[in-house]
Amino acid sequence: MSPRKPSSQELTKEMIKNEARTQFVEKDFHQVSMRSIAKQLGCSHGALYYHFNNKAELFYAIIEEYFLTLNKLIEEIVNDSGDNHTKLKNVFLRFIEFGLNHQSQYEIMFMIRNTEVDALSQEAANLSYQHFARSVQSLSMNKLLISDIYSAFIALHGFVSHYRGYFNSFEEAKDAAYLHVDFLVKSLTNLERSKSV
CATH class of the missing domain: 1.10.357.10 (Tetracycline Repressor, domain 2)
Structure with a gap:
């Protein structure tokens, strides 16, 4: 059974920032996308936009x-x-x-x-x-x-x-x-x- 994906309400800014921090440290800015962050968090990339307007704001x-x-x-x-x-x-x-x-x-x-x-x-x-x-x-x-x-x-x-x-x-x-x-x-x-x- 696959883990349940968090909804935009369950997903917190801190969760998103923690994952983004990891990716920005490991990869070049250009290689990080809202999709790659969402994929690691197990949610749709649309859910991220509930908290941040775009990658630059994040x-x-x-x-x-x-x-x-x-x-x-x-x-x-x-x-x-x-x-x-x-x-x-x-x-x-x-x-x-x-x-x-x-x-x-x-x-x-x-x-x-x-x-x-x-x-x-x-x-x-x-x-x-x-x-x-x-x-x-x-x-x-x-x-x-x-x-x-x-x-x-x-x-x-x-x-x-x-x-x-x-x-x-x-x-x-x-x-x-x-x-x-x-x-x-x-x-x-x-x-x-x-x-x-």
Whole structure:
């Protein structure tokens, strides 16, 4: 006897997102379809449209959660006790740690380029970057230029992109990550000093 297929009412957004997450991680965005998701869930693809208008909306719901997770990790450090210099280092380290410990998710968040989802994913990425930039600025002694903060972000992104696939986790890249972050924080600190003179 074959298992009963869930109806659109029994099918939840979370069930759909869980399956879609798995498929987006395992396959290219183009290879995932509402039909392939429905097939794995044992329901008609029409049932998915009861919860999501299209694949792009479903994709956005997933990456939005990833960005919220990253934002929360950064926020915890900013609100933690300790001096700002150490917290700034920890923000940068946490970004790298997130990227290397969640490589497939990081790729989906920052590296997938597709006209169908670019506008939506760019919105989530921009909001997350603004959160990152405010956090970095709040931990800096003096006002940094927007370009200074963006350069630090790109340097962190470059580190994750470079080691993604080469290392399986942050732990394997820990020594290099600490050196990279020390360099970035020193660079920003020197910028702050030169601006205050």
